[in-house]
Amino acid sequence: MQTKPExxxxxxxxxxGLLIAVTVVISRLxxxxxxxxHGNINxxxxxxxxxxxxxxxxxxxxxxxxxxxxxxxxxGYSQYMLFSLVVHGLEGWLVGQLGAGKSKRWQVIAMIxxxxxxxxxxxxxxxxxxxxxxxxxxxxxxxxxxxxGSVIAFPVVVRMQSYVRxxxx
Numbered sequence: 001m002q003t004k005p006e007x008x009x010x011x012x013x014x015x016x017g018l019l020i021a022v023t024v025v026i027s028r029l030x031x032x033x034x035x036x037x038h039g040n041i042n043x044x045x046x047x048x049x050x051x052x053x054x055x056x057x058x059x060x061x062x063x064x065x066x067x068x069x070x071x072x073x074x075x076g077y078s079q080y081m082l083f084s085l086v087v088h089g090l091e092g093w094l095v096g097q098l099g100a101g102k103s104k105r106w107q108v109i110a111m112i113x114x115x116x117x118x119x120x121x122x123x124x125x126x127x128x129x130x131x132x133x134x135x136x137x138x139x140x141x142x143x144x145x146x147x148x149g150s151v152i153a154f155p156v157v158v159r160m161q162s163y164v165r166x167x168x169x
Contacts, residue, residue, distance in 0.1 A: 015055075015168070016063055019067075020062070020063050020067045020070070023047025026047060027042040028071065034141045041145045042071065043149060044149070045088075045114075045145055045146055046148070046149040047063060048067065048091055048092045048149070049095050049111055049150060050156050051064070052092045052095035052099065053110070053153065053161075054100070054161065054164045055100070055168070056100040057096035057100065058093075060093055061093035061096070064091050065085045065089030066085075068084030068085060069081050069088075080125065086121070087117070087118055088118065090121065091114040094114050095110045095111060095113070098114075115147070119146060123136070123142070
């Protein structure tokens, strides 16, 4: 049995670290506070979906969980940090599990499933942290965030997929 060369796993770890950093930075560049939910709209989902579709479930979970956690920490939403670790980590894991290396149709389905999980996760989070009406108010804004993230991620993934496949597999 032949094992993968060590430099490939090191390269993948480095790229995932860069994707976490880029996801946090692009998310900080566009933050739209949502007053009645104590949350915000940002571009975090774009980075998570890109990582998940290019690097699979583990890459998606790592980038999702870490970028959501760090973004909340530095943005003043520390009450969301642990929730974001779980919600965005699960979103990334599911998108990677369902869509990585698959057809465009499956990638779109994976992003829809990941978006639904993120929206439901923050509905539960806002309902637990504040109240049920707060969770309900957050649903449409989280849906907008998910759609924008998907629309940004899809063409990037289509363009980068063959490069990532040859460099990291």
